[in-house]
Amino acid sequence: MTKITRNKKPIRLNDIVDHAILILGGLLMLFPVYLAFTTTSHDNITLSREGLQFGFGDQMGHNFYAAMFEKGGFSEQIDGTTMLMNSLILGIGFAVGKIVLSMAAAYAIVYFRLRFATFAFWVIFTTILLPLEVRILPSYEVVTGLGMANTYGGLIVPLLASATGTFFFRQFFLSVPEELVEAARIDGAGPGKFFIDILVPLSRTMIAAIFIIMFVYGWNQYLWPTLITTDEGLFTLVRGIKQITQSIYEGNQIPEYGQAWALAIIAMLPPVVIVIFFQSWFVKGLVESEK
């Protein structure tokens, strides 16, 4: 007779401590989110008078509805939905643009016998030392000079120029076996076909990873959108939140705290969704070691 026994490990003190630390850390991260939720569910007067709320109130639905659909701002033209759209355009446009640009650059550097290819790479690489914040005045000058202020193009394009993506793709391309290129050449695939048919599909997981990082980076942009968009129709969520609370300095009405909190929660969601969505790609990429 065989007995099926589950291999029970005795619980050790170490495990308890480990878990306690993890749980504590988790709570520490989640508590502000919880607080944002509870605070959203109260009306502006309560919030103005009593500050952050730890329990749930009854204004949740109203606040979310008002945040998303009530027109606000000076021009009374902008609502949460428009800002969400603008943020998505910025996040996705930025991520996609960046991937296209950096893949193309890395492709040129790795696969073509260019003179000064290594030099070009290092020049690109050193731009890591020059983030947008450092070159923000010249960038502003150039973009307005091109008449791109208050356009999506002006919002996205200056952010695209940076080296991180190029660097990641270069490293990845260098790890693709040389024979694959040669096999493709013998199979009659020119540079364009090789890129589209072989390299892009191979880079799927890499593209997914960079897309996540870049989308969240673009989504969270604050300084550049504030500078380059004065038209309220182009406001993004992240800067729109600030616009609502700003009335505290300008008017004598009670600021719409509830709406601001609702917008903050909405602003948190898409990055979370994107990470969850692309996570399956990550796992797939790890399991199918296809190189």
Add this chain to the structure above:
Amino acid sequence: MATVSVTDISKTYPNGAQAVRPASFDIADGELIVLVGPSGCGKSTLLRMVAGLEDITTGDLRIGDRVVNDLDPAERDIAMVFQNYALYPHMTVAKNMAYGLKNRGASKDEIAAKVTEAAEMLSLTPLLDRRPSQLSGGQRQRVAMGRAIVRDPALFLFDEPLSNLDAKLRHQMRVEIRNLQRRLNVTAMYVTHDQVEAMTMADRIFVLNAGGIEQIGTPSEIYRKPASTFVASFMGAPPMNLLNGKADGGKVHIGESAVPMPCADGSVLLGIRPEEVAVSQMGTIPFKLTLIEELGASRLLHGTVAGQDFVVNAPNDDTALAEELMLEFPANALHLFDAETGKRL
């Protein structure tokens, strides 16, 4: 199907290193030639020059009746099988095989027909929808072959295609590749560093050393009449024994003993293959035994003749062997090389 004709082809890298010294040869239609040599002898470079993956510094390369020096690999009407197979990891077996045809603008029906035919020939039919990562090494190797076959090329190029397989599979694929090449009657160039592969597969063997072709010949010519000490010791396992000796009056003196061998007087290298030496009471050459390697059917006796390392491949008759043995060198098994140049005399 085509002949290949090479005239004074050579390769010099921009840094001045000469990878392939000027070489000329012809390959007949349907012939399988094997390029063999140690690492860094230029055999892969030569193959890659034929493929168009390396530029040709000087000389002419003809496939069929075209000079193809400046043509792209895709335009040379060749197919190549790589050591690591170089399958496209994200494509199914069927798509891997179809890719070259698709790029040439073949019709869908034509592609499907050719892929089906090649898959049947290589018994890959049940695997057509799999990815390379789901295949074993031998199956991947067959897919790489299939990718070459579907294109119906004039010339097959193999770059150490069996090096990544285990010994048993290697033997099996060796036979398979040879059969396939015969059946398709396609001209082929095959690079390997494994002399057994070279001997078993080739119509003719090109032995390369230090960027130059040392000898061209059929496997038995290479084995029976090696053109130099390099070929003699490279082809054959264990390698041919080479003894320093002195030729004097129609005899070659090795230490105390002498072997009758008509040649000019002077320093020579006397070569004899381990498997052609006989251990015998009647022998005239003393051999000091130091180590025995059992191979099953036979055993390798390591030792010295006149103070020089010497190996004998003797049949395994389970007898105990004394430390001092006498050897017999059959006259027709002896090879004589110039002591300075290593060339056959």
